[in-house]
Amino acid sequence: xxxxxxxxxxxxxxxxxxxQEIRRPANYPPGPRWLxxxxxxxxxxxxxRSIGGQHLAFETLSEQYRSPxxxxxxxxxxxxVALQHxxxxxxxxxxxxxxxxxxxxxxLRTMGTRLGVTCTDGxxxxxxxxxxxxxxxxxxxGRQPMQLQIQNELNELTDIIRDLKEEPVWxxxxxxxxxxxxxxxxxxxxxxxxxxxxxxxxxxxxQSRSKAFDMSGGILSQL
Numbered sequence: 001x002x003x004x005x006x007x008x009x010x011x012x013x014x015x016x017x018x019x020q021e022i023r024r025p026a027n028y029p030p031g032p033r034w035l036x037x038x039x040x041x042x043x044x045x046x047x048x049r050s051i052g053g054q055h056l057a058f059e060t061l062s063e064q065y066r067s068p069x070x071x072x073x074x075x076x077x078x079x080x081v082a083l084q085h086x087x088x089x090x091x092x093x094x095x096x097x098x099x100x101x102x103x104x105x106x107x108l109r110t111m112g113t114r115l116g117v118t119c120t121d122g123x124x125x126x127x128x129x130x131x132x133x134x135x136x137x138x139x140x141x142g143r144q145p146m147q148l149q150i151q152n153e154l155n156e157l158t159d160i161i162r163d164l165k166e167e168p169v170w171x172x173x174x175x176x177x178x179x180x181x182x183x184x185x186x187x188x189x190x191x192x193x194x195x196x197x198x199x200x201x202x203x204x205x206x207q208s209r210s211k212a213f214d215m216s217g218g219i220l221s222q223l
Contacts, residue, residue: 029071029080031061039073058083077103100125139186149185153178176203 021036034040047057058081061070068084082091091097100106100114100121107113114120117128133141140146157178161169177199181191192199 024071025078028078029069030065030067031071032065034073037075039075039077041074044072044074098125136186141186146182146186149182153181172207176206 018036022034032040032043035042044054044057047060048054051057051060058070061072062068062081062083068082068087070081070083072079072081082088098121100119102114106119109119110116114124117125117132120128137143157174160174177192177194180199180203185191
């Protein structure tokens, strides 16, 4: 008898937990129903593979639910996706949306915690941002030396494009080197030649990382 009661209580607790897992929060944006534990992750991955990308999957869901803002649950994380100019502009212009993710990959980058400027928020972020901008200004950020360096890189870039004699060119193979050299010159006082094998390898690794990056954070981040 006691065993039956314990099993019944366990079943009731499990059902209650599963119902809580699939319940949508109040005032949550429209979107598909999700499964316990995994949320919308399997559905989103299937849709992204079938139509050619996660961004297209988000657009499809936006059209399906007739809303520029859709609400999902990916693993354990609630995720709100904003599409269309007005919605994206509102997200980028209001301080309430300034929070940064706090997941596995964010903490992995900084030894199990949250550090830096791009992965933090609140007073900690404000303090570090002020520190970075103050020292960048001392190095010439926003001043004439920086403008001259940008102009030099731009002149070289236009010369390269001109030498191609109207042949097709992928901008992604030219622009990153110019951007890196502007920053590198300010931090080290020297410039990296475009034919430097180390720079080429670095850009290849960054490109591979970008292709492998999951905009939703990846499965480990959603656990």
